[in-house]
Amino acid sequence: MSGDACDPTGRCITCSDEGVPMRVVSLSGEGAVCVDDDGISHEGVAVELVEPVAPGDRVLVHAGVAIG
Amino acid sequence: MSATPTSREQRILEIIDTARSKPRRFRDNQVTLAHGAGGKATRTLIEGLLVPAFSPPDGGTLRALADAGSIAVGGTRLAMTTDSFVVKPLRFPGGSIGELAVNGTVNDLAVSGARPLALSVSLILEEGLESEVLRAEVEAIAQAARAAGVEIVAGDTKVVERGAADGMYICTSGIGALDVRAALAPDSLKPADQVLVSGPVGEHGTAIMLARDQFDLDAEVESDTCSLWPAVDALLDAAGEELHCIRDATRGGAASVLNELARASRVSITVREAAVPISPVVHAAAELLGIDPMYLANEGRLIACVAPQAAARALEALRSVPGCERSAAIGEVRREPPGMVLVETSFGGRRVMDELVGDPLPRIC
Amino acid sequence: MKFVDEFRDAQLGRVLAGEILARVEPERHYKVMEVCGGHTHSIYKYGIDDLLPDNVELVHGPGCPVCVIPMGRVDDGIAVARHDGVIFTCFGDMLRVPGSEYTLLDAKAQGADVRMVYSPLDALRIARSEPDREVVFFAIGFETTAPSTALTLKRAKAEGIKNFSCICNHVTIVPPLRALLESPDMRLDGFIGPGHVCTVVGARPFEFIPADYARPVVISGFEPLDILQSILMILSQLAEGRCEVENQYTRVVPREGNLRALEVLAEVFELRPHFEWRGLGFISQSALKLSSAYRDFDAEERFQVPGVRVADPKACQCGEVLKGVIKPWECKVFGTACTPEHAIGTCMVSPEGACAAYYNFGRFARERTAV
Numbered sequence: 001m002s003g004d005a006c007d008p009t010g011r012c013i014t015c016s017d018e019g020v021p022m023r024v025v026s027l028s029g030e031g032a033v034c035v036d037d038d039g040i041s042h043e044g045v046a047v048e049l050v051e052p053v054a055p056g057d058r059v060l061v062h063a064g065v066a067i068g
Numbered sequence: 069m070s071a072t073p074t075s076r077e078q079r080i081l082e083i084i085d086t087a088r089s090k091p092r093r094f095r096d097n098q099v100t101l102a103h104g105a106g107g108k109a110t111r112t113l114i115e116g117l118l119v120p121a122f123s124p125p126d127g128g129t130l131r132a133l134a135d136a137g138s139i140a141v142g143g144t145r146l147a148m149t150t151d152s153f154v155v156k157p158l159r160f161p162g163g164s165i166g167e168l169a170v171n172g173t174v175n176d177l178a179v180s181g182a183r184p185l186a187l188s189v190s191l192i193l194e195e196g197l198e199s200e201v202l203r204a205e206v207e208a209i210a211q212a213a214r215a216a217g218v219e220i221v222a223g224d225t226k227v228v229e230r231g232a233a234d235g236m237y238i239c240t241s242g243i244g245a246l247d248v249r250a251a252l253a254p255d256s257l258k259p260a261d262q263v264l265v266s267g268p269v270g271e272h273g274t275a276i277m278l279a280r281d282q283f284d285l286d287a288e289v290e291s292d293t294c295s296l297w298p299a300v301d302a303l304l305d306a307a308g309e310e311l312h313c314i315r316d317a318t319r320g321g322a323a324s325v326l327n328e329l330a331r332a333s334r335v336s337i338t339v340r341e342a343a344v345p346i347s348p349v350v351h352a353a354a355e356l357l358g359i360d361p362m363y364l365a366n367e368g369r370l371i372a373c374v375a376p377q378a379a380a381r382a383l384e385a386l387r388s389v390p391g392c393e394r395s396a397a398i399g400e401v402r403r404e405p406p407g408m409v410l411v412e413t414s415f416g417g418r419r420v421m422d423e424l425v426g427d428p429l430p431r432i433c
Numbered sequence: 434m435k436f437v438d439e440f441r442d443a444q445l446g447r448v449l450a451g452e453i454l455a456r457v458e459p460e461r462h463y464k465v466m467e468v469c470g471g472h473t474h475s476i477y478k479y480g481i482d483d484l485l486p487d488n489v490e491l492v493h494g495p496g497c498p499v500c501v502i503p504m505g506r507v508d509d510g511i512a513v514a515r516h517d518g519v520i521f522t523c524f525g526d527m528l529r530v531p532g533s534e535y536t537l538l539d540a541k542a543q544g545a546d547v548r549m550v551y552s553p554l555d556a557l558r559i560a561r562s563e564p565d566r567e568v569v570f571f572a573i574g575f576e577t578t579a580p581s582t583a584l585t586l587k588r589a590k591a592e593g594i595k596n597f598s599c600i601c602n603h604v605t606i607v608p609p610l611r612a613l614l615e616s617p618d619m620r621l622d623g624f625i626g627p628g629h630v631c632t633v634v635g636a637r638p639f640e641f642i643p644a645d646y647a648r649p650v651v652i653s654g655f656e657p658l659d660i661l662q663s664i665l666m667i668l669s670q671l672a673e674g675r676c677e678v679e680n681q682y683t684r685v686v687p688r689e690g691n692l693r694a695l696e697v698l699a700e701v702f703e704l705r706p707h708f709e710w711r712g713l714g715f716i717s718q719s720a721l722k723l724s725s726a727y728r729d730f731d732a733e734e735r736f737q738v739p740g741v742r743v744a745d746p747k748a749c750q751c752g753e754v755l756k757g758v759i760k761p762w763e764c765k766v767f768g769t770a771c772t773p774e775h776a777i778g779t780c781m782v783s784p785e786g787a788c789a790a791y792y793n794f795g796r797f798a799r800e801r802t803a804v
Contacts, residue, residue, distance in 0.1 A: 003276060018471055018577075018629070018655075019577065019628075019685070021685070022488040028193045028202070029732055033466065037286070037352075038287075038348065038351070038352025038353075038354070038355070038356070039352070040352050040353060040356060041287075041348075044554065045562075046554060046584055048584055048693075048697075049580055049584065049691060049693050049694045049697065050120060050691070050693070051693070059721075060629070060632055060685055062577050062578065062580075062581060062629060063507075063524075063551065063552045063553065063554075063574075063581040064551060064552025064553075064554045064555065064581060065552065065554070065580060065581040065584055067577065067580055067581075067629070067632055067633055067694055068628060068629075068632035068633070068685060068686075068687075068691055076762070076763075077760075077762050080762040080767065080768045081795050082766050083769065084768050084792060084795065087768075087772065097535075097539065098539065098543060099542060100538045100539060101538070101541075101542075102538065104686075124558045140593075149451075173721065232546045288756075336538045382453075389663050411480070412480075413478070413479045413480045414443060414481040415440070415441055415443050415445050415446050415481070416443040416447060416450075416480070417479050417480020417482070417483035417484050417485060417657075418480045418483045419477055419478065419479075419480040419483070420793065420794045421537070422793055422794075
């Protein structure tokens with residue numbers, strides 16, 4: 001049994017209160033396609049909590065959901 | 069309390085140091101994926117169970133925990149190593165399990181200072197595996213072996229029931245001739261040695277991560293899998309005995325290799341974060357997933373520790389090898405604190421780069 | 434890349450470090466708590482404490498929701514994961530948290546179908562694609578993460594998905610802070626506020642700290658310059674005798690928070706009367722459970738869970754370490770009964786916790802002092 005919980009080499013999603021700024025590219029039924037500042041794209045980001053959003057808007061994404 | 073706070077603190081630090089230097093014991097109830105991740109749990113398994121069981125009481129080659137063991141036959145010194153490959157998915161941008169299986173073993177020989185000569189290949193195939201997939205991997209093995217200049221001299225095939233393996237697993241063993249120019253050992257690092265890396269780090273790990281498609285991320289990055297013998301050959305030529313150690317930074321990444329070397333040589337290694345070559349995509353993916361790229365696996369990158377007077381020569385030689393153009397000097401060996409790897413961050417602070425505890429990603433090779 | 438790089442400029446960092454040095458009174462010792470695990474991580478990653486004057490000490494707060502989950506809750510999770518047909522999903526960092534006997538990783542090795550997800554929405558996707566299996570999500574996290582769970586449950590309800598449920602361990606950040614502040618031996622001078630929690634809840638919930646306890650709070654971003662600037666802002670408040678909630682992270686945090694997210698939280702969750710925190714004991718109204726409208730999705734109702742409370746060993750002094758009353762090595766069990774391999778309290782469970790950091794890197798700190 002190991003006592004080590006989170007990974008010291010990286011952030012855990014929750015404990016680090018992590019949020020990634022992204023730009024909305026397009027919207028569909030399953031959520032938005034967003035790109036982060038490094039140009040990596042993410043599909044299915046839930047945007048209900050920040051509606052209305054439009055392509056071009058900046059959102060803060062945490063655990064697959066835009067929260068700000 | 070009789071002891072002053074400082075002496076009490078000192079005493080506690082000594083207790084910790086003693087506890088740490090004790091030989092590890094394998095006490096886990098069962099094997100978890102962490103035991104295969106290349107970090108602390110792997111070390112406990114190896115040092116606590118395998119080495120004591122396999123080594124003669126008075127030493128043995130295995131205890132050195134090198135990438136390859138050495139044996140003397142007549143007047144010739146040979147290096148021997150073995151490795152298994154269970155990577156998922158079987159094919160990924162920049163390579164496949166077959167190519168890895170050859171390069172992985174070739175590289176374990178190369179970084180031990182041995183010119184790779186011959187390989188054996190064992191295939192464990194899952195019932196139902198499509199012949200096309202098998203054919204492609206067999207071709208990948210053949211091609212990688214040709215490229216690395218090794219002959220496949222023995223092999224074996226087993227088929228297991230559907231579900232008992234994930235497509236295919238490959239085990240390769242290799243034999244190489246130890247180069248007379250080489251005097252490499254993980255415990256031979258000296259203060260002031262320079263640490264070189266043969267190219268951008270973390271590309272294999274990132275390529276696998278993205279190929280698994282579990283992150284809904286899209287970015288272009290290819291595995292760096294390749295034979296490292298040309299790079300080792302060039303380093304030996306340029307630095308000879310002033311080259312103290314070479315390791316390939318596979319599972320657990322560059323950070324794990326540096327920690328192993330610092331511990332084995334009882335020295336400290338300081339890494340200059342800003343000097344570590346890294347491609348923008350790897351940087352971005354690692355940032356997003358919260359993984360330090362220094363812990364991401366490589367399959368065609370070596371770390372070399374070389375005496376300061378030979379460092380510039382060695383770096384120049386390394387950069388002249390195709391695929392190693394972006395080699396860099398990323399840090400140096402110091403005396404204190406022994407056994408630890410420190411990072412001078414690009415922001416100007418310092419921190420400890422610890423051994424990997426868990427596994428950000430299982431089945432990377 | 435640009436967006437982020439401007440907050441990582443080493444030159445500006447040195448300038449800020451110089452300003453911080455100019456702000457401190459040399460005789461005074463400052464203890465500043467970074468509440469959030471994300472800040473702890475940035476501080477570690479960029480070596481920020483190495484840039485601070487010796488008399489400014491950063492104290493890691495209770496802000497790691499993974500590490501504060503008590504052993505009994507982990508045991509409950511493992512019990513559910515072992516049910517036939519269950520696919521148990523959780524964030525990867527939860528896998529290694531020790532229960533009374535096993536971790537979820539151990540349970541997985543013993544045959545339970547435990548899968549790591551990056552979002553509760555992924556767990557719901559699994560439920561959709563495997564309708565014959567029961568999919569359980571082990572929800573953890575502060576107010577930053579709770580909206581993701583809430584939204585997922587709303588979708589599950591709207592779609593009428595029957596094979597999805599949650600073990601809710603969401604916690605709230607204010608009650609443990611209040612518990613720390615209530616303690617008479619609390620020695621903290623100020624707080625670096627949790628930026629992304631505030632994206633959801635806004636700045637207002639933190640106003641009780643200056644109002645009732647006369648300690649400054651600066652809500653901070655996560656880049657190294659953000660953190661240095663926030664520390665400078667706290668020190669400036671202290672030097673000028675001010676005491677208020679300031680927002681350093683205005684580029685992301687609106688003062689009122691995300692009202693829609695708060696509405697969703699109110700719909701899906703309700704406060705638990707009390708919840709146990711590893712190392713800190715029971716704190717009232719410090720956690721969330723599913724509201725009656727979402728009871729059908731409560732895995733604790735759907736499955737038999739042992740629900741047995743496993744007491745923290747008495748000797749553990751995590752609370753004192755968190756309050757800054759004692760140093761890790763002053764704890765009775767530190768380094769002997771409590772080590773990273775066999776952690777007792779939250780400060781040792783998390784590798785970024787004060788005790789684990791000291792255990793692993795104490796020799797480095799000693800070397801630094803010697804230099």
